[in-house]
Amino acid sequence: MVAKRMGVLVLHEGVDQYLEELRRRFPAVEFQPIRQPAGLEALSGFPAAIAYSCVTDGFPRTEHARLRDWPGLDWVHVGGSGFDHFVADGPPGMLSQRPAVLRAHRRRHQPHHKRGHVRHRLLPGEPRCDHG
Structure with missing residues (x-):
């Protein structure tokens, strides 16, 4: 049996500062960088289980809410300035x-x-x- 490779979306305008280190430390994980909000559309078919994002000027808080509809996403981390913008219309219990x-x-x-x-x-x- 072949193990399924884990996919992680990294939404951050400064992802290039640490992307190679992540790939080196976690070779079984496929990190997919998204450097600007328009990149979400381009990668809509990427099979991610996890999304790491950070609220920045280049990636404003309203863009992170789009992750709620990402198929197969099990975990979302939104860093920066809280996550009210993410759960405002989200499911109960968040x-x-x-x-x-x-x-x-x-x-x-x-x-x-x-x-x-x-x-x-x-x-x-x-x-x-x-x-x-």
Whole structure:
């Protein structure tokens, strides 16, 4: 049996700074760089399981929401300025970074906070939450 190669979209205008290092360190992963929003259309058939993106001037927050419709995508990381723009019209159960929501979330998981990073056990019906 041949293992399926994992595909990762990297949406970042500065991807060239670290793309070769990623490919060197993770040879079984196919990294597909997208340096500007127009690149999303060109790669719409790329079989990605993961998308890493970062909000920048060249890749504004509104463009990241287009990842919700990417077929086969299992995990999305949006770095930069929160992810409210990503979940605004998203499915129920996604976390939001609105202050009141985060305050309630922190109170519920306070014992698991260490050095500003959260990794906690999931409660039934709760979405995965890893953030710093």
